[in-house]
Amino acid sequence: MINILKSFIITILVSTIFAFIIEPFWKTFIITTLLQFIIFYFFNTLYQGYIVKKAMELNIQLENEKAKSTVTLPCPSCNYIQQVEMSFNKTTTYKCDKCNTEIKAEPNVKNYLTTNPIYVEK
Numbered sequence: 001m002i003n004i005l006k007s008f009i010i011t012i013l014v015s016t017i018f019a020f021i022i023e024p025f026w027k028t029f030i031i032t033t034l035l036q037f038i039i040f041y042f043f044n045t046l047y048q049g050y051i052v053k054k055a056m057e058l059n060i061q062l063e064n065e066k067a068k069s070t071v072t073l074p075c076p077s078c079n080y081i082q083q084v085e086m087s088f089n090k091t092t093t094y095k096c097d098k099c100n101t102e103i104k105a106e107p108n109v110k111n112y113l114t115t116n117p118i119y120v121e122k
């Protein structure tokens with residue numbers, strides 16, 4: 001509420017200054033006030049669009065971070081075991097901490113049929 005009042009006072013002040021500089025007073029005052037409202041309306045619309053875009057980008061980033069997970073993998077060359085941060089939706093390339101070999105790790109998900117015990121009553 002205070003912010004709205006402050007904005008309104010500033011708008012009136014700017015309009016008054018312009019009205020004193022450019023004659024006639026009331027015509028300039030009304031035109032400057034309207035122009036300020038129009039300019040700020042467009043500015044706010046653009047700014048809101050920017051904020052929404054930024055929020056969406058952050059959300060995508062967050063989803064990507066969520067999909068990441070740490071896996072313990074042995075090096076195929078020297079067998080050194082290390083923690084590798086990888087995503088379950090893409091292939092990860094990393095370097096072995098011991099022998100510096102470049103290694104490619106692919107997410108491998110297995111699925112099984114669950115076996116439910118069958119109870120046969122006699």
Ligand SMILES: [Zn+2]
Nearest residue numbers: 075078096099
């Ligand atoms: Zn290695």
